[in-house]
């Protein structure tokens with residue numbers, strides 16, 4: 001007896017059975033490919049976020065030892081002092097206000113050309129000593145809040161803020 005068939009001994013599969021099997025396998029393969037695509041996308045987003053965290057950390061470390069106000073002129077200028085025309089010359093935190101650094105730089109201010117689609121966008125604001133959430137006038141306190149937003153192709157993907165005190 002072959003395959004339980006009792007209608008004259010016809011063995012094997014009918015065309016309909018084969019077609020149904022082909023369709024089912026096709027659906028299974030399509031689902032697997034779709035799932036794989038989704039995993040790849042999630043992975044890509046994870047890598048971009050890791051890069052953003054890395055770039056925030058590079059900026060934080062690069063500016064960790066900088067004074068809050070300019071070592072020569074103090075509170076005279078908020079922003080880069082005259083003559084401080086390039087990133088390399090910036091020697092206090094407010095020099096970085098409104099900077100959009102692209103390609104982003106590492107802790108030693110070396111451009112990271114492999115991350116050229118990313119930008120380190122910087123905001124430096126003075127905040128009230130009594131309430132660190134309250135923004136005050138430029139140089140209006142001894143505390144600054146630095147906010148770095150990482151853009152990828154002009155879209156913000158991560159941001160971090162921290163407070164520094166003048167000492």
Ligand SMILES: [Ca+2]
Nearest residue numbers: 070081091092
């Ligand atoms: Ca300066």
Ligand SMILES: [Ca+2]
Nearest residue numbers: 070079081095
């Ligand atoms: Ca300055």
